[in-house]
Amino acid sequence: MTERTMTGEELKTLRTTRKLSQDGLAKLLNEQTKRSYDRAKVSKWENGVDRIPDDVAALLRESSATVPTGIPTASTGPATILVVINQKGGVQKTGSVVNLAYLLSHKAKKKVLVVDCDAQGSATIHLGMYPPDLEIEGKTLFHVLFRKKPILESIVTTCDGLIDLVPSGISLAKADTEIGAMTNGELRLNTVLGAVRDRYDVILLDCPPHLGKITISALNAANQVLIPSNPEMLSIMGIPAILESVEEVQQTVNPDLSILGILPTRYDQRRSQDKARMQDLAGVAADNGLHMFPPIKNAVIYVEGVNAGQPALKLDPNAPGAEAFEEVMEALLEAAKQGKETANVA
Structure with a gap:
């Protein structure tokens, strides 16, 4: 046979x-x-x-049936889900997601899934994939959410096997309309991720630069929120709206949602404007009882990473800001540990 x-x-x-x-x-x-x-x-x-x-x-x-000696079995799941959001573009959301995913997989030896929730396909491109081809194949988040494509059939492996990815493409621009037409549409992403949550230690959601329905869907599904912000007034001014959305989600759908902190990005200590805005950012964090991580310094390696379709920290493990990403990773892992301990007690 x-x-x-x-x-x-x-x-x-x-x-x-x-x-x-x-x-x-x-x-x-x-x-x-x-x-x-x-x-x-x-x-x-x-x-x-x-x-x-x-x-x-x-x-x-x-x-x-029997795992060979010397090859350990995986101990994964249920995954902690981190959503990375800011309603302003150009604040290194995608770079934060991709480089954090790389550290979690390469250094912390965690099994990681990145879900590209942005119709621009930024995380998809950053991880070396071509969105139009994936659209043709029907292997994007849009097809998973709205065309009943099983999520396992849409996951692609990137970064030399270190990072799994649910890609995105331009079709996801219709997400808000599709979600609005569904009963409990803003819970659809949470349901879809439930099918793979036990397969991963961490799931990272890269969101679009707005607080639309797909971003609210991500908040509904997440455990933790990371807010990247560059030292510019428009970026900082958008943070209160994010906090309001998080509070609303906590009160109505997801009471366990927490904010991991604010991550300053694209910081140039030579610029007086950046120093002044960092003080403003620190004030926002203090006023809202939030942790502020060390800044990710502005460096060409992050652009080179996008061009190479690889995490910048894979190209240069000592890139400026590497220590900040490591601090975010440690904070996320600690939050995940505490969350599991609380769940076990309950």
Whole structure:
């Protein structure tokens, strides 16, 4: 009897249960098959570009019942969900999401999913994917939310296997209309993420630069909120509206939602204007009892990361602001730990 073909999703599940990167799986297969597979080939298998050889499928299925010595099983979920928002564009929301995701995966060894909630597809592009192609394939958040596409069929693997991504594209520009036409439409994202929450340690939601229905949907689904803000008046002036939206969500839908803090971005200490606005930002944080993280300094490496389709911290682990991202990561992990301890007590 011929064994059924292995799907890319099945392969990814087998790999991640062993906490293997795509490079790690290729190395393991090469040791056992005496071939020369690489990360790119594993990525093509997982994303459905190339068919998985029958002997590879048989080998992996045979080993799935008992995990080989030295390959730990994953201990993941339920994921902590962090939403990154500011209603002004150009404040490094996407850069914050992508670089934080990289640190969580690479340094903290967490299993991470990025969900691109912006019709501009910024996180999708930043992680090296091309939104128009994904739109044609029907593998975007729009199709998951509004066209009944299973979320597992839309997840793509990026950053050498470190970061999973639910991509976005221009079709998501219709999200507010679609959500408005649904019963309890602003809870749809929460429902969709429930299908994968046990597969990840952290899910990061990259939101558009406005407080529309898709952003409110993200707040409804999240545990924590991070507010990036560059040292400009328009960016800072938008924070009170974000706080009002968070409070409304806490009172009506998601009482466990918390604000992780404010993350200053694009800071240039040589500019007197930046120094003055940093004081304003610190005042907003203090007035609202919020933590303010150290600033992410303005540096060309973050632009280079976008151009390369990679996190800046992958290109340069010591990039200006790396220590600030690490502090955000530690704060998020601590919040996640406390949340799980509270849930266990309850």
